[in-house]
Amino acid sequence: MFDNDNGVLRRNVLKTVGGSVATVGATGLAGADPGDxxxxxxxxxxxxxxxxxxxxxxxxxxxxxxxxxxxxxxxxxxxxxxxxxxxxxxxxxxGTMEALAQTLPWGIDRVDAEVAHANGETGKGADIAIIDTGIDSDHPDLKNNLGKGKAFVSCGNGGFTGNCRFYGNNNTCRKPWDDDNDHGTHCAGIADARDNSKGVVGVSTKATLHAVKVLDCAGSGTYSDIAAGIEYTANQGWDVGSMSLGGDSGSQALQDAVEYAQNNGVLLVAAAGNAGPCTDCVKYPAKYAEVMAVSSTNDNDNLSDFSSQGPEIEIAAPGSNIYSTVPGGYDTFSGTSMACPHVAGAGGQLMANGYDNAGARSQLKQTAESINLSANESGSGLLDAAAALGLDSSDST
Missing domain, CATH: 3.30.70.80 (Peptidase S8 propeptide/proteinase inhibitor I9)
Incomplete structure (x- = not known):
């Protein structure tokens, strides 16, 4: 269960989906008897x-x-x-999908987000939905950026017992959309942690974060849960949907939802998956044409050995050994889950400057840095947040 390229724990390693229904008493469709x-x-x-x-x-x-x-x-x-x-x-x-596995803000520096910050590019005005396990509603690096939240699964009542995070003296979550897993809060910090001289800083720093809780404390959610979260994001008129989740199997309901969101102006960004090394193994929903698929790199600009590859990859971002927020503190995780919110945060900065979802997606790809990886591994190249905003990497003062 714990494995990655640098020995750091990767929690909730991607699981195959489609063979089980996450409801007590319900049976998988293919193997069910007619009366089941x-x-x-x-x-x-x-x-x-x-x-x-x-x-x-x-x-x-x-x-x-x-x-x-x-x-x-x-x-x-x-x-x-x-x-x-x-x-x-x-x-x-x-069926179900799972939170894609997890790992220092070396990634923020590598994509030149600090150059953007020094030039006043904070993402203020953009709305970024973290479609995941929720967000810690009281984290000092995040709470001033939090907007609305909605839960499509129950907080504190997930797929396994004894490992959910609980809040308060009565073992209940503060908000229905609080994070009882770690994963969503970690992704939120990468995308948009405040520049407040403590903890960590995100790619964006003043965008509004919205917790769309579609995965339970076990990191699991059904196609319907996730589709409903995507639909909700689109209906709120938010700019970016960050999805660090996925599975081997597609879903027509999920595809309907991503088409709807894309047509309604949402920039959808998703983790490519952690099935590497491989050559054609991008997971859903990243595999859909409406979604920007993100692979993972390490601090040597090599493809992370866990990262999925495939023709759907559009861009790469740091995903190995990434330090970010978790409920009550900070931790280091690895995974394409960590790469995805780097891109989501940069997308938020562009949309705060007036780009629409198609324009932001194109600009991110056109300004990506070549790091001598194949298109199958990194798409257009490595995310460069400063270049996407028209800034030179030397413009940091």
């Missing part, structure tokens, strides 16, 4: 299809606000019947 209860995402094409999906449900888990999707529990035979219904676009098992 399964949890599925149903994409419908008409109001009649929506009602037919609801009628088939023994328990409705979620009805999306803007997407034509219902998540429900039902007998397998009912799900199979819906697959043949002309009013239904798809029926898929509501």
């Amino acid at each position: 209860t399964v949890e599925v995402n149903v994409g419908f094409s008409s109001e009649r299809g929506r009602q037919q999906a609801l009628d088939a449900a023994s328990d409705v888990v979620r009805v999306f606000n803007s997407l034509d999707i219902v998540t429900a529990k039902m007998p397998k035979q009912a799900a199979t019947a819906l697959e043949q219904n002309p009013n239904i676009r798809y029926v898929e098992e509501n």
Whole structure:
């Protein structure tokens, strides 16, 4: 469970998804008997299809606000019947994705974010959603940057017992979207920790962070949870969605959500995955064309040996041995999970300056630094936050 290129603990190593349903008493779709209860995402094409999906449900888990999707529990035979219904676009098992593994703000220096800070580029005015395990609502490096939050999974009630973080004397979370895992807070600090002369500093420093909690304390969330978090981010009109999560299998519901968010102006950035060394193993949702896939480098500008590679990679960023915030303090993690929020923070800076999501994505790639890695490994190159903002790396005073 603990492994990376430099011996630092990488928690919540990426797990294969698609073979289990994260609901007690529900059975995986493929192996279920006709009468077994399964949890599925149903994409419908008409109001009649929506009602037919609801009628088939023994328990409705979620009805999306803007997407034509219902998540429900039902007998397998009912799900199979819906697959043949002309009013239904798809029926898929509501599988799970996991927080991609974790690791000094050497990365902030390497992408020249401190040059941006010295020139007044703080990301103020941008909204960055951390779509993850939540954010510590009381961390001194983050709390002044926190905006809204929303939880799509329960805080303090995750997939394993005894390892959730609890807040207060009554073992309850301060906010529904608090981080009971570490992962989301670590990513939030990389993207946007305050420049307050203590702790760490982020790529952006004054953007507004929003905690969109789609992963529980075990670092696990269903396709539906994650899709709902992406839909919520888009409906809030926020600029950037940072997703340090993924899995081996795609989901039509998830793809619907990323298409919706991209079409509604969100710059979606995702960790490529930690399946390396490999040549074609980028995880979902990073694999989707609407999402900017980020690989990981170490402090020698080499590809981190855990980093996934593939033709979907658009940019690389520091991901090995990254020091950042965790609930109650700081820690060092490694993973493409750490690379992703470097790019999200830089994207926030650009969008604070008036770029739209497509323009920011293009500018990040056009100004990336060549570090002699193949396109399969680093896409356009290594993130250069200063260059993206039109600054020279010597402009630090």
